[in-house]
Amino acid sequence: MRFRTSAAVAAVSSLALLTGCGAADMTKQASPFANAQGAKTVTLSVQSWVGAQSNVAVAQYLLEHELGYRVDTVQVDEVPAWDALSQGRVDALLEDWGHPEQEQRYVKDKKTIAPGGELGVTGHIGWFVPTYFAKKHPDITNWKNLNKYADQFRTPESGSKGQLMDGSPSYVTNDKALVKNLKLDYQVVFAGSEAAQITQMRQFAKEKKPFLTYWYSPQWLFKKVPMTEVKLPPYKEGCDADPEKVACAYPHTPLQKYLNADFAKKGGKAAAFLRKFKWTTEDQNEVSLMIADKKMTPEDAAKKWVDSHESTWKKWLS
Amino acid sequence: MATITANPPRVGLPGLLKHRAVHKLLLLALAAAILVPLANARWASGTWPSALTVDFSEPLAKASDWIIDNRDSHPLFLYFFGHVSNVVVIAVRAVYLTLLAVGWAGVTALGALVAWRVAGVKLALGTAAAFLACGLLGMWVPTMQTLALMVVAVLASVVVGVLLGLAAGLSDRMDRVLRPVLDTMQVLPAFAYLLPVVLVFGIGVPAAVLATVVYAAPPMARLTSLGLRGADKEVLEAVESLGSTARQRLLTARIPLARKELLLGLNQTIMMALSMAVIAAVIGAGGLGDRVYQALASVDVGAALAAGIPIVLLAVVLDRVTCAAGEKLGAEPEPHSGRGWLLALAGVVAVAVAGRLAGRLDWPDSWVVAIAEPVNRAVDWMTAHLYSGVPVIGGTADWAGHFTTWVLDPMRDGLQALPWWAVLLIVAALAWVIGTWRTALTAVLAMAAIGVLGVWKPSLDTLSQVLAAVAVTLVVGFAVGIAAARSDRLERALRPVLDVFQTMPQFVYLIPVVALFGVGRAPAVAAAIVYALPAVVRITTQGLRQVDPAALESSSSLGATSWQQLKQVQLPLARPALLLAVNQGLVLVLAVVVIGGLVGGGALGYDVVFGLAQGDLATGLVAGGAIVCLGLMLDRVTQPTERRAKKGA
Numbered sequence: 001m002r003f004r005t006s007a008a009v010a011a012v013s014s015l016a017l018l019t020g021c022g023a024a025d026m027t028k029q030a031s032p033f034a035n036a037q038g039a040k041t042v043t044l045s046v047q048s049w050v051g052a053q054s055n056v057a058v059a060q061y062l063l064e065h066e067l068g069y070r071v072d073t074v075q076v077d078e079v080p081a082w083d084a085l086s087q088g089r090v091d092a093l094l095e096d097w098g099h100p101e102q103e104q105r106y107v108k109d110k111k112t113i114a115p116g117g118e119l120g121v122t123g124h125i126g127w128f129v130p131t132y133f134a135k136k137h138p139d140i141t142n143w144k145n146l147n148k149y150a151d152q153f154r155t156p157e158s159g160s161k162g163q164l165m166d167g168s169p170s171y172v173t174n175d176k177a178l179v180k181n182l183k184l185d186y187q188v189v190f191a192g193s194e195a196a197q198i199t200q201m202r203q204f205a206k207e208k209k210p211f212l213t214y215w216y217s218p219q220w221l222f223k224k225v226p227m228t229e230v231k232l233p234p235y236k237e238g239c240d241a242d243p244e245k246v247a248c249a250y251p252h253t254p255l256q257k258y259l260n261a262d263f264a265k266k267g268g269k270a271a272a273f274l275r276k277f278k279w280t281t282e283d284q285n286e287v288s289l290m291i292a293d294k295k296m297t298p299e300d301a302a303k304k305w306v307d308s309h310e311s312t313w314k315k316w317l318s
Numbered sequence: 319m320a321t322i323t324a325n326p327p328r329v330g331l332p333g334l335l336k337h338r339a340v341h342k343l344l345l346l347a348l349a350a351a352i353l354v355p356l357a358n359a360r361w362a363s364g365t366w367p368s369a370l371t372v373d374f375s376e377p378l379a380k381a382s383d384w385i386i387d388n389r390d391s392h393p394l395f396l397y398f399f400g401h402v403s404n405v406v407v408i409a410v411r412a413v414y415l416t417l418l419a420v421g422w423a424g425v426t427a428l429g430a431l432v433a434w435r436v437a438g439v440k441l442a443l444g445t446a447a448a449f450l451a452c453g454l455l456g457m458w459v460p461t462m463q464t465l466a467l468m469v470v471a472v473l474a475s476v477v478v479g480v481l482l483g484l485a486a487g488l489s490d491r492m493d494r495v496l497r498p499v500l501d502t503m504q505v506l507p508a509f510a511y512l513l514p515v516v517l518v519f520g521i522g523v524p525a526a527v528l529a530t531v532v533y534a535a536p537p538m539a540r541l542t543s544l545g546l547r548g549a550d551k552e553v554l555e556a557v558e559s560l561g562s563t564a565r566q567r568l569l570t571a572r573i574p575l576a577r578k579e580l581l582l583g584l585n586q587t588i589m590m591a592l593s594m595a596v597i598a599a600v601i602g603a604g605g606l607g608d609r610v611y612q613a614l615a616s617v618d619v620g621a622a623l624a625a626g627i628p629i630v631l632l633a634v635v636l637d638r639v640t641c642a643a644g645e646k647l648g649a650e651p652e653p654h655s656g657r658g659w660l661l662a663l664a665g666v667v668a669v670a671v672a673g674r675l676a677g678r679l680d681w682p683d684s685w686v687v688a689i690a691e692p693v694n695r696a697v698d699w700m701t702a703h704l705y706s707g708v709p710v711i712g713g714t715a716d717w718a719g720h721f722t723t724w725v726l727d728p729m730r731d732g733l734q735a736l737p738w739w740a741v742l743l744i745v746a747a748l749a750w751v752i753g754t755w756r757t758a759l760t761a762v763l764a765m766a767a768i769g770v771l772g773v774w775k776p777s778l779d780t781l782s783q784v785l786a787a788v789a790v791t792l793v794v795g796f797a798v799g800i801a802a803a804r805s806d807r808l809e810r811a812l813r814p815v816l817d818v819f820q821t822m823p824q825f826v827y828l829i830p831v832v833a834l835f836g837v838g839r840a841p842a843v844a845a846a847i848v849y850a851l852p853a854v855v856r857i858t859t860q861g862l863r864q865v866d867p868a869a870l871e872s873s874s875s876l877g878a879t880s881w882q883q884l885k886q887v888q889l890p891l892a893r894p895a896l897l898l899a900v901n902q903g904l905v906l907v908l909a910v911v912v913i914g915g916l917v918g919g920g921a922l923g924y925d926v927v928f929g930l931a932q933g934d935l936a937t938g939l940v941a942g943g944a945i946v947c948l949g950l951m952l953d954r955v956t957q958p959t960e961r962r963a964k965k966g967a
Contacts, residue, residue, distance in 0.1 A: 032523050083386070087520045089602065156840075169927045169931045196841075199617055199833050295691060
């Protein structure tokens with residue numbers, strides 16, 4: 001036994017020695033890959049959708065080419081990204097779709113995250129059908145007529161009901177409750193990731209098959225697969241307060257940026273630039289389409305946008 | 319004569335087995351006759367009775383909140399976890415900076431020269447080519463990040479594994495305590511580890527390294543213990559008679575005698591760590607895994623492949639080099655081995671310095687071959703032509719639809735319609751017939767735990783997908799394995815293909831799988847088959863090839879056709895290997911259930927991904943726990959006890 005205790009003591013003390021004695025600060029945990037070779041590094045979090053990739057690609061390009069930083073990107077979903085921001089593992093989150101709980105915890109209570117202002121893009125979630133189908137059956141665009149078309153939306157996965165395709169588990173969704181509360185003859189099928197959902201939508205569109213899907217704007221895919229929104233009962237402030245009883249549409253959300261509090265204070269030019277970064281839905285879609293559809297690398301797409309929109313980004317650097 | 323030696327086990331064993339199996343089943347039926355009416359009277363319900371569930375979501379949510387609120391202030395974090403995290407970060411950073419400082423030429427030279435000393439010229443050339451390919455694909459920096467992560471994770475796994483293995487190898491009591499722990503660690507799907515470590519360490523490198531250690535240390539521990547226990551008794555006695563202390567005996571005799579097992583353990587640990595390095599991308603570990611994962615977001619198979627190939631290359635090189643080192647162990651040491659190493663070291667230093675002087679530390683941007691575009695075009699062509707409208711056989715979308723409606727749906731509905739006690743009885747019967755009452759008890763308890771966790775229905779949904787995937791895997795795997803066992807040429811041709819499928823990160827083939835089979839459970843099953851097939855093919859081939867050649871010869875001299883030979887001699891004699899293939903097929907299929915969740919598999923896999931994405935520990939941990947229980951149950955149901963001790967690797 002004595003051997004084991006002494007080994008434990010040795011292990012703990014060598015841990016402490018290695019990292020400098022005393023308490024370790026869990027709020028200052030930069031990535032081991034940051035600031036290598038004497039370059040200043042900014043670590044940006046990327047979310048799994050292409051719009052978020054576009055924000056990061058352009059910010060990365062300007063940080064590297066105009067301000068001389070080195071940029072590391074890490075793919076994390078929004079909620080874990082909040083956690084990573086508070087620990088300093090990433091410096092910025094450029095597109096947040098509204099997480100009041102996290103905001104309360106980290107921005108107001110713990111003050112480890114600082115708001116970074118608006119991104120300039122307004123997000124909206126809704127239910128969509130392909131426009132080729134909406135043209136043939138104009139009344140599909142009202143939720144009251146959805147049940148009439150349920151069997152046209154049937155797939156092997158949804159069984160005897162119509163399929164309402166949902167996407168990644170990281171998205172905000174009330175769809176299960178909506179289907180139940182609006183008494184719709186539909187089954188929510190989770191594609192499990194945006195990549196799977198997009199791939200399936202494109203396959204459907206190629207064959208001009210009808211489908212009903214949870215989707216959101218801004219999104220580049222609208223340019224490839226034109227879609228029409230199905231009107232749900234209108235959104236009113238607070239109608240989505242109880243997740244079990246939701247029976248209304250999704251709100252329009254101005255997307256927000258957030259910075260690690262320490263980085264916001266000491267991040268110098270990079271932090272100032274990221275706070276000023278603000279562009280439009282069209283700008284974002286332009287870059288997204290280049291990345292996702294033309295399969296350009298995010299860097300090339302960002303370069304192309306930067307070369308043709310000097311007046312927009314010059315303002316972010318001043 | 320030899321046919322006689324082959325015959326008795328075929329006739330005798332099954333007879334004996336049947337006899338014992340009937341006994342066990344009768345006993346079980348008796349127990350059921352008493353217990354089922356009781357259970358039915360008390361909790362009359364088809365699915366798991368809600369009275370018997372425990373809701374863990376509240377305490378888990380509280381625990382998660384407590385950790386997040388106290389992570390920056392509680393002494394446990396400030397003085398323990400914080401330091402662990404810092405040590406990991408510092409170590410990974412040190413390795414990463416060293417690799418960058420040595421430069422691409424230096425790293426390539428280092429890899430090649432180490433391979434040359436350990437495994438010969440051929441592998442040295444292969445290693446150099448592999449490193450250069452990583453650069454050519456434009457993945458040099460991510461490859462170095464992954465390598466840095468791997469070095470630290472493997473070192474830590476080896477230290478932990480050897481310590482556990484020493485304890486288990488030297489003390490019988492420790493062995494008994496550790497064996498079920500290691501068993502459980504091996505059947506746990508990797509994703510189940512991610513949530514708890516993320517909670518404590520947050521996302522990023524420290525969590526990734528620790529999750530990797532949990533995953534990769536068990537084989538090292540097992541093989542260390544196996545090596546220590548397997549040491550030649552006579553040698554040990556001789557050393558003891560010389561009057562050495564226990565510690566001297568350990569250092570001078572037992573450990574050196576076990577070095578072959580130690581090296582095999584290192585090999586296994588490296589392979590497992592590498593497969594985890596990719597999964598760890600989900601929790602923000604960076605490196606190649608992250609590139610694969612990011613490429614998924616823009617539905618870009620080509621970019622994912624460009625990041626996936628370096629992982630395959632690293633895995634193949636590391637596997638071959640450590641294997642070659644193991645084979646060389648028994649041989650006489652070369653006369654000038656010291657000088658060779660010195661020469662190698664000098665070569666590396668020279669190349670690194672030259673690279674530095676030439677200012678060529680970073681991989682030049684212009685030396686990048688863009689493979690993404692042609693790959694994407696090929697994938698598009700394939701899916702456009704196979705998805706639907708193929709004459710006669712129908713498109714892949716039709717197959718997927720039929721598979722869902724005719725196989726998956728009935729299986730799921732059937733399992734979910736079974737009364738809960740019937741499921742427990744079936745599990746008990748299967749596990750008891752093939753093993754002992756202990757394995758049966760473990761299996762039943764694991765299944766019951768799923769009910770108690772409150773995820774009975776989704777678990778049976780997942781189980782139906784796993785069973786369907788395993789069935790297809792076994793049919794295809796046995797067929798290919800038998801073919802490969804009968805033709806050396808086919809086996810040689812298959813080897814690189816199997817290597818690629820075994821080590822290619824699963825994220826890479828998610829998009830093609832969806833493009834071919836649509837969203838739902840069918841693509842999830844397809845992804846699982848792709849992942850589990852190589853192991854089943856390998857084990858089958860090996861098992862068939864190890865059948866005593868004498869038995870084969872004598873049967874052919876008696877005029878047996880090659881089909882008769884296969885059916886009556888090879889397959890029965892290879893039965894243990896085939897059973898192992900079934901077991902491994904199940905475990906591997908279960909390991910990709912979570913990946914299935916990403917393509918519409920739903921059920922437990924989706925819940926685990928949901929938990930990670932939403933930071934919702936209650937959902938994620940409970941689903942992860944249920945996958946673990948399913949794994950334990952399936953392992954016990956398919957693993958005969960007598961082979962348990964040999965499970966080593």
